[in-house]
Amino acid sequence: MSKKPVTQPALHKVIMVGSGGVGKSALTLQFMYDEFVEDYEPTKADSYRKKILLDGEEVQIDILDTAGQEDYAAIRDNYFRSGEGFLCIFSITEDESFQATQDFREQILRVKNDENIPFLLVGNKCDLEERRKVSYQEASDRAKQWGVTYVETSAKTREHVDKVFFDLMREIRARKMEENKTNNGRGKDKNKRKKLKCVIL
């Protein structure tokens, strides 16, 4: 999109993934509206869009808040396909959710077919330090192994909430710029994401 001169600012598509109840929606709502929603209601699939200033440049962020569980793998793949960057959330108070990030990572890599897809591993609920089940070391080790950044957030206290979204968008932006270069340079074979864009245009 960025290569096309458009009236709208650049759009970065972020997907929230992770097990049910880890706080994907809470993070999204905190980022979008600066509010913390305490009561839990499982999400089906919600999308949000917001104009923000990213390093002085006006951009749009499109957040797809996905369901923790999706019965059809094909549908889940469709979510992933539509994303340019991923926030993979788990709850530091729940080891199972941390283990699940492995699956999400694999699915995303399989769908996007791209080892370097913008991706952040996010340990949410870091305000609940006393109930911590996943150590910082353990999580950052996994992030290192994947070659991604690990950030701990709290949707409740807003700690690092903006950071994860902004960091991811920077990655997406950098990635797009790099891609443009290669594309302009030597008309590289179109990957799946490219195809998607073509259709939109």
Next chain:
Amino acid sequence: MDPTLKLFVSTDFNPDKYVRELSQNCIGGPELVRLRNKVQSLSEETSGKLKRNVYQNYIQFIETAKEISHLESEMYQLSHLLSEQRSLLNSLSNTSVLGDDKPVAVEVVVNSEDNKKQEEEARQNKLTTILEAVEGCSNLLEVSTRSLMHEGDLLELDPMENTPLKRIHGYLFNDGVMLAAWNSNRRGPIRYKFEAFYELGSLAVVNVRDLGNIKYAFKLLAFPDTRLFQSTSNSTKKEWLEKFDQAKKARLTQDQIKRESFAEKSPSRSVSIESPSLNPFEEAEEEVASHPEWLMETPEELDVYVAQRHFEDALTLLHKAQEYFKNYLPHHHQPDHTVLDLKRKVEQRHLAVTEVLMKELEVSPDKSLQGGLRAARRPVGLLNQLGRSTQSCKLFLKLCSSIMRTHCKRVKREGSVIVYIQHLSSAVFTNMCHMTEEFLRAFPNSPSCSSAFIVWASTELSIFTTHFIKQVFITQTTLSTLTECVVLARSQCERLCAYGIDFCYQLDGAFRTPLTRAIRDARDKVTDAIKLRSLEDTWIPTNLKSKSGLARCLQEHAKMDLLLDNYVTGDCWLQLTNNTLSFTKLFLNLLEDCLKLQTSELLYTIDEVLFDILDAQVKYIGQSLRSEKQVEQRQFITKNVDFVLITLISLAQKKYSTVVGFESFGLKRLVKENTALLHGVTPTSRQITKYSSNEYL
């Protein structure tokens, strides 16, 4: 006797009146005493009869209980067989050539057949109208199960710029969504142009919560397309999203049903596809949506729970589902196919859970009993919740038996019999207590199980007593060892009384015959000893050689509550023969054992034995007295007689009555019969008569 009895038995018997009449008719005390004795003997006889009757009733009760539990288990086997047959019939009807689950539904839903046909017609009409309205969707009717769930006008927006693109008419079917664009140059009925059809299975629906100023929007992600739509109001958007959700869920459950039925009866599938009206799924779809999601997933969830051994969760779910069916069926007179199908499946799972739990409880040689009864708690409790308490009780008791066997086997036969019996009875009764506790915890309010338990415990006890008798009642065992063993077993058995289970009677009953024999054997041994010693008796006072020896002897006897100071002469002489002293010891030991063993049933034997032994000794002394001519020697013998008949017997009577509650008849008779022995030779100041009166009567 007879008329008196009849009088007592008659309904209008008045004791006061009877006594008054008696006292009027009788003249003098002796007459009254005679009558009193008569009444007394009558009462004794009746109480004896009563006892016997109670015992007989008790045995009858046990036998009846056994019979009942036997019958019960047979009934269970029958019901199990029946349910097996039923599931077999069900599966048979499912695999019949007509295909699908139709035959099951046929009987129940005959009346709704017309409805279904109408619905089917309506469905086809609907699709035909769509077919007419939309250009280029001729393959719409190809899928026989397809039906319309929702339709409506939408505005498609550019997913990037959010600018309106075109007007779209959306059709949501149960298997996918069709988008048709408005046809600008309308000709006839064709209003729309077919644009795309997305399968539900791969279509991601996204609720657009916030898109700047764009309201009521949602997105469809169907790779490679991303399409953004705007509906006219919040409620229409909600409706769309809800319908999408419903369709998806219905499809999911349907997929599962298909998968299952495919696995069960794949050959018959093709038939139903050729005749769309016979397919039960079409009608089910509308209703599928009306059932909660959890219900649709119940059979699978149950499988998962059982596989993961989360029986509690399985049970909760099972109950929830059954509750649902119970509430659902009365409200809907013609239960739809889905419910019947689900119900059948849930019932199958119910049986499966029961079976798995029963397996869990079953005793098999390769299964370790390490967990013991504690491990059985969970399956037993769950089976009880499933309403299979009798089966679980049976299995539980079987498990108890096998635990008991292993524990008993572990008790090694080493060292003395007493130690062995101590360990064995402790093992048996500790286990029994433990099992009773567990039983009461597992089956708190179940009379039928309780009777089964009593029968079980009784059987276990007889196994124990049989083993006990084999081990203990052998000729080598002395009476005192035997006594100790029996007392041990009895005291252990009394532990069960704390739980309201009194088996002492059974225990005593089992030991009665061998004990009687053993006591008689002991008597024979003692009388043999008496005969043997009488041949060697020289009738001289005992010389204890020294003062200290005498003191020791006196002390020894004092311990047995015998004061021999009157018999001391000189420094070290005792005016009793060695024979008398050793007999005394022997007799008192025997008495001690007998009193420990005593039960009201054994009392007769004990009495008889005590009498026989003393009689033998006294007869021997009497013989010696008769053949003795010297006065001095006669006096000496009389002293011995006196010791045995007065001192020893009164001591014995004292001991006897403290244990039994009254004095021994046998000993009393002996004293009475032999008073001549004392009188004839020594008309001393001693008052023998005192013992001959029937004081206690």
